[in-house]
Amino acid sequence: xxxxxxxxxxxxxxxxxxxxxxxxxxxxxxxxxxxxxxxxxxxxxxxxxxxxxxxxxxxxxxxxxxxxxxxxxxxxxxxxxxxxxxxxxxxxxxxxxxxxxxxxxxxxxxxxxxxxxxxxxxxxxxxxxxxxxxxxxxxxxxxxxxxxxxxxxxxxxxxxxxxxxxxxxxxxxxxxxxxxxxxxxxxxxxxxxxxxxxxxxxxxxxxxxxxxxxxxxxxxxxxxxxxxxxxxxxxxxxxxxxxxxxxxxxxxxxxxxxxxxxxxxxxxxxxxxxxxxxxxxxxxxxxxxxxxxxxxxxxxxxxxxxxxxxxxxxxxxxxxxxxxxxxxxxxxxxxxxxxxxxxxxxxxxxxxxxxxxxxxxxxxxxxxxxxxxxxxxxxxxxxxxxxxxxxxxxxxxxxxxxxxxxxxxxxxxxxxxxxxxxxxxxxxxxxxxxxxxxxxxxxxxxxxxxxxxxxxxxxxxxxxxxxxxxxxxxxxxxxxxxxxxxxxxxxxxxxxxxxxxxxxxxxxxxxxxxxxxxxxxxxxxxxxxxxxxxxxxxxxxxxxxxxxxxxxxxxxxxxxxxxxxxxxxxxxxxxxxxxxxxxxxxxxxxxxxxxxxxxxxxxxxxxxxxxxxxxxxxxxxxxxxxxxxxxxxxxx
Amino acid sequence: xxxxxxxxxxxxxxxxxxxxxxxxxxxxxxxxxxxxxxxxxxxxxxxxxxxxxxxxxxxxxxxxxxxxxxxxxxxxxxxxxxxxxxxxxxxxxxxxxxxxxxxxxxxxxxxxxxxxxxxxxxxxxxxxxxxxxxxxxxxxxxxxxxxxxxxxxxxxxxxxxxxxxxxxxxxxxxxxxxxxxxxxxxxxxxxxxxxxxxxxxxxxxxxxxxxxxxxxxxxxxxxxxxxxxxxxxxxxxxxxxxxxxxxxxxxxxxxxxxxxxxxxxxxxxxxxxxxxxxxxxxxxxxxxxxxxxxxxxxxxxxxxxxxxxxxxxxxxxxxxxxxxx
Ligand SMILES: Cc1cc2nc3c(=O)[nH]c(=O)nc-3n(C[C@H](O)[C@H](O)[C@H](O)COP(=O)(O)OP(=O)(O)OC[C@H]3O[C@@H](n4cnc5c(N)ncnc54)[C@H](O)[C@@H]3O)c2cc1C
Ligand code: SF4
Ligand code: SF4
Numbered sequence: 001x002x003x004x005x006x007x008x009x010x011x012x013x014x015x016x017x018x019x020x021x022x023x024x025x026x027x028x029x030x031x032x033x034x035x036x037x038x039x040x041x042x043x044x045x046x047x048x049x050x051x052x053x054x055x056x057x058x059x060x061x062x063x064x065x066x067x068x069x070x071x072x073x074x075x076x077x078x079x080x081x082x083x084x085x086x087x088x089x090x091x092x093x094x095x096x097x098x099x100x101x102x103x104x105x106x107x108x109x110x111x112x113x114x115x116x117x118x119x120x121x122x123x124x125x126x127x128x129x130x131x132x133x134x135x136x137x138x139x140x141x142x143x144x145x146x147x148x149x150x151x152x153x154x155x156x157x158x159x160x161x162x163x164x165x166x167x168x169x170x171x172x173x174x175x176x177x178x179x180x181x182x183x184x185x186x187x188x189x190x191x192x193x194x195x196x197x198x199x200x201x202x203x204x205x206x207x208x209x210x211x212x213x214x215x216x217x218x219x220x221x222x223x224x225x226x227x228x229x230x231x232x233x234x235x236x237x238x239x240x241x242x243x244x245x246x247x248x249x250x251x252x253x254x255x256x257x258x259x260x261x262x263x264x265x266x267x268x269x270x271x272x273x274x275x276x277x278x279x280x281x282x283x284x285x286x287x288x289x290x291x292x293x294x295x296x297x298x299x300x301x302x303x304x305x306x307x308x309x310x311x312x313x314x315x316x317x318x319x320x321x322x323x324x325x326x327x328x329x330x331x332x333x334x335x336x337x338x339x340x341x342x343x344x345x346x347x348x349x350x351x352x353x354x355x356x357x358x359x360x361x362x363x364x365x366x367x368x369x370x371x372x373x374x375x376x377x378x379x380x381x382x383x384x385x386x387x388x389x390x391x392x393x394x395x396x397x398x399x400x401x402x403x404x405x406x407x408x409x410x411x412x413x414x415x416x417x418x419x420x421x422x423x424x425x426x427x428x429x430x431x432x433x434x435x436x437x438x439x440x441x442x443x444x445x446x447x448x449x450x451x452x453x454x455x456x457x458x459x460x461x462x463x464x465x466x467x468x469x470x471x472x473x474x475x476x477x478x479x480x481x482x483x484x485x486x487x488x489x490x491x492x493x494x495x496x497x498x499x500x501x502x503x504x505x506x507x508x509x510x511x512x513x514x515x516x517x518x519x520x521x522x523x524x525x526x527x528x529x530x531x532x533x534x535x536x537x538x539x540x541x542x543x544x545x546x547x548x549x550x551x552x553x554x555x556x557x558x559x560x561x562x563x564x565x566x567x568x569x570x571x572x573x574x575x576x577x578x579x580x581x582x583x584x585x586x587x588x589x590x591x592x593x594x595x596x597x598x599x600x601x602x603x604x605x606x607x608x609x610x611x612x613x614x615x616x617x618x619x620x621x622x623x624x625x626x627x628x629x630x631x632x633x634x635x636x
Numbered sequence: 637x638x639x640x641x642x643x644x645x646x647x648x649x650x651x652x653x654x655x656x657x658x659x660x661x662x663x664x665x666x667x668x669x670x671x672x673x674x675x676x677x678x679x680x681x682x683x684x685x686x687x688x689x690x691x692x693x694x695x696x697x698x699x700x701x702x703x704x705x706x707x708x709x710x711x712x713x714x715x716x717x718x719x720x721x722x723x724x725x726x727x728x729x730x731x732x733x734x735x736x737x738x739x740x741x742x743x744x745x746x747x748x749x750x751x752x753x754x755x756x757x758x759x760x761x762x763x764x765x766x767x768x769x770x771x772x773x774x775x776x777x778x779x780x781x782x783x784x785x786x787x788x789x790x791x792x793x794x795x796x797x798x799x800x801x802x803x804x805x806x807x808x809x810x811x812x813x814x815x816x817x818x819x820x821x822x823x824x825x826x827x828x829x830x831x832x833x834x835x836x837x838x839x840x841x842x843x844x845x846x847x848x849x850x851x852x853x854x855x856x857x858x859x860x861x862x863x864x865x866x867x868x869x870x871x872x873x874x875x876x877x878x879x880x881x882x883x884x885x886x887x888x889x890x891x892x893x894x895x896x897x898x899x900x901x902x903x904x905x906x907x908x909x910x911x912x913x914x915x916x917x918x919x920x921x922x923x924x925x926x927x928x929x930x931x932x933x934x935x936x937x938x939x940x941x942x943x944x945x946x947x948x949x950x951x952x953x954x955x956x957x958x959x960x961x
Contacts, residue, residue: 567903569831569832570832570901571832572832572835572836573835574833574835574836574848574877575835575841576848576914576917576918579846579847579848579849579918580918588846590842593836593842610913610917611913611914611917611918613833613877613910613911613913613914614832614833614877614878614903614904615900615901615903615904624905628905
């Protein structure tokens with residue numbers, strides 16, 4: 001660092017160069033301000049961490065010192081050097097080259113003014129799980145208009161499927177449904193279920209969003225939610241596996257996901273409905289609906305356009321597909337269940353009304369709960385899904401309560417780091433649950449002793465005992481981990497979000513900006529950012545709402561003036577740029593026979609700059625002379 | 637007032653630039669009238685020693701055409717620089733290396749191998765190659781050295797102004813002479829031609845479609861172009877958008893797409909790279925195979941895009957001469 005400062009001091013135009021440990025700290029910034037004033041500096045280069053984090057900080061510092069903030073340039077020697085170059089000598093040489101490049105570039109920096117745009121006070125929340133619900137309510141209570149877009153027919157997300165929630169064991173429905181109803185009744189929330197975001201354009205403060213509204217075949221404005229159509233459907237029994245009950249029950253072609261669904265408006269599934277197949281159904285549903293005439297078989301997908309200033313992405317997770325680990329026999333042995341199925345099974349309003357009856361009709365007398373299915377596993381997901389140990393204990397408790405069965409929990413490590421979690425674990429041990437440390441290798445049905453006859457046999461190395469054991473049980477529960485939504489890549493592209501290597505949306509900073517993203521004005525809440533429990537999800541939803549409010553209440557956003565401009569004195573009117581601009585920001589001025597750029601539409605993608613054969617199209621902060629100077633600094 | 641003293645010299649060039657001076661037609665008479673030609677080896681019998689005998693700065697304006705290929709050219713350029721107040725790089729070879737500069741796609745060795753050994757018309761029994769110095773019984777012979785690379789004039793000497801063109805047109809030549817006589821020259825280092833790309837003076841520019849996109853490149857022998865419409869839009873590889881205007885769109889009027897002899901505009905650092913990125917931008921396909929097919933219609937990209945400017949480009953030529961063809 002000292003050497004770096006010394007070599008930098010010898011570069012052309014450099015008046016003062018210093019080494020300072022925390023340049024971004026107050027004293028660090030103050031030092032810059034003092035130097036700028038004392039030496040009358042008109043360019044500042046800082047070589048430190050990522051511009052993503054601190055470019056703005058230092059621009060402000062330079063402004064404080066009375067200079068135009070765009071006369072500043074930052075060298076990222078953290079990501080570009082320290083983190084990627086091991087040999088200290090090579091790293092220092094590289095840092096020197098980058099600093100030289102920056103100093104040469106800085107000479108060509110020009111004074112610029114940020115662009116200011118008003119912020120649209122409306123917010124889009126994508127995903128109506130507990131994260132989205134909490135965010136939407138918080139914002140709506142602050143008097144902001146919220147569009148809550150949920151792709152399922154109802155909001156609620158995974159939480160709506162649970163029976164009780166750890167560690168307090170309060171009933172999920174009892175705490176969730178009031179919030180769902182509040183969403184429905186809130187005058188500031190525009191609930192859009194069975195909808196998906198199709199297109200996003202614009203930028204922080206003024207996003208334009210196109211939402212696809214899928215046909216429910218029931219008019220939301222006319223339907224009163226009486227449910228008579230469901231009763232009247234010519235299918236007396238459901239034939240289609242219920243999505244909500246994870247296939248443990250059947251639903252009709254016209255259905256409500258669950259009794260407390262919000263909105264309480266049924267959906268018609270065209271795949272299952274006879275009318276769609278043959279057009280020969282007597283349509284008893286239509287008859288039942290009567291004068292309300294809410295049923296409309298002609299509905300098609302519609303597109304709704306929204307304008308919002310901020311977006312909160314709260315698209316949640318998907319449970320790990322247990323079929324991917326065939327050694328556990330899910331889908332093969334009927335009495336192997338996933339945890340989500342068990343949530344439904346123990347639920348008093350579930351398919352068995354809370355009776356734990358297995359697929360073969362029996363009641364289990366012994367149950368094995370297998371932690372970490374699809375988590376902490378080199379072959380599937382390496383990360384810990386964070387909630388499975390706790391919900392496995394919760395399910396163990398509920399199963400024991402409902403069946404009196406003997407319960408074994410098989411864990412790799414018992415992870416209970418949360419308020420009241422360890423106490424909950426202790427309580428479970430006292431309840432007589434057997435916790436065995438070991439990862440189950442296999443679930444099989446080959447008896448090797450009379451005791452194993454007709455049982456699911458778990459083969460496991462009990463690492464506390466130091467022995468391989470075979471444990472016969474009636475029922476197996478696979479505690480599946482949490483994975484990013486199957487279409488998270490697409491959602492990410494819509495909103496320009498980065499993903500971690502596991503596929504979770506990337507926050508701007510893991511500690512200091514946990515709900516911000518690299519797209520200004522787009523925030524994250526809940527499990528789409530990574531596995532977490534309900535308390536953390538709700539907390540994050542609150543933060544996302546607060547961040548949105550901070551943005552809106554500021555009233556306007558400043559955008560870096562990275563726009564392109566066309567020098568009409570040079571432009572030949574060749575029109576090559578016009579077809580290139582993805583934002584139709586360039587038009588031909590036929591009077592002057594040159595191209596004219598609309599700065600308000602320009603996003604600074606630089607496409608026209610690369611295409612313009614005259615050098616007439618140039619881009620602020622990326623002027624040719626700046627780039628050439630930079631390249632020269634690195635190479636020469 | 638004494639007439640300004642003017643010199644003309646040629647380095648590595650085809651002679652077309654000299655021809656262009658003669659081509660001034662009646663214009664030449666005005667020029668001859670107004671100036672005093674003190675050196676013009678191609679037309680008048682002057683010798684090097686005549687120049688050497690002049691005091692430094694004696695020549696008011698020296699027009700040098702051609703690139704620098706050999707030591708003798710560089711020596712003459714240096715001499716003339718010393719003797720001249722203004723040096724003007726006349727024509728694209730002097731400015732950017734021009735056609736001789738395309739030799740930078742290969743090496744001195746490869747050129748010698750071919751020219752002195754492999755060419756079918758060569759019979760070089762003792763395999764001699766020209767050397768800067770050779771001892772013969774009569775004494776030592778000296779030949780100019782053939783450089784490894786072709787240089788532009790300003791890579792050898794300081795140049796005051798540039799006149800582009802292959803060759804420069806009578807109009808820009810006369811205008812330059814006029815500006816010199818009137819003392820109305822622009823900033824030193826300027827290129828004395830148009831300051832916008834050729835499209836701006838092309839009649840067909842107005843005919844461009846709303847979005848200029850190309851699906852196919854055609855070669856000139858394959859089509860009879862509609863001269864009222866933009867040639868590029870018709871698929872002909874016209875470099876007008878990339879090329880400095882000032883030529884009065886002469887080729888275009890004759891149905892010949894611009895090959896770029898007037899070089900890049902002031903803000904462009906590398907003509908060929910700019911041409912390539914501009915044209916690649918308007919090619920309307922995202923399919924790799926289709927793209928390959930479209931670009932296959934340009935048989936010699938380096939020769940097409942760097943026809944006049946290879947030595948002046950950022951790379952200056954081929955960096956590594958590989959053995960394959
Ligand atoms: C079996 C199991 C038991 C659990 N038990 C507990 C517990 O007892 N206590 C606890 O604290 N935590 C528990 N958890 C964790 C809990 O599920 C999560 O913390 C919580 O559901 C996260 O909420 P969310 O809103 O982020 O995501 P989700 O609940 O997944 O909600 C996301 C919502 O977004 C919608 N969506 C997704 N993509 C789109 C899109 N592109 N457009 C529109 N909408 C979209 C989805 O349809 C869904 O409604 C458990 C998890 C599992 C798997
Ligand atoms: S940089 Fe050019 S191409 Fe890109 S948005 Fe701006 S005007 Fe359009
Ligand atoms: S590409 Fe450049 S020269 Fe051509 S019209 Fe656009 S700005 Fe003008």
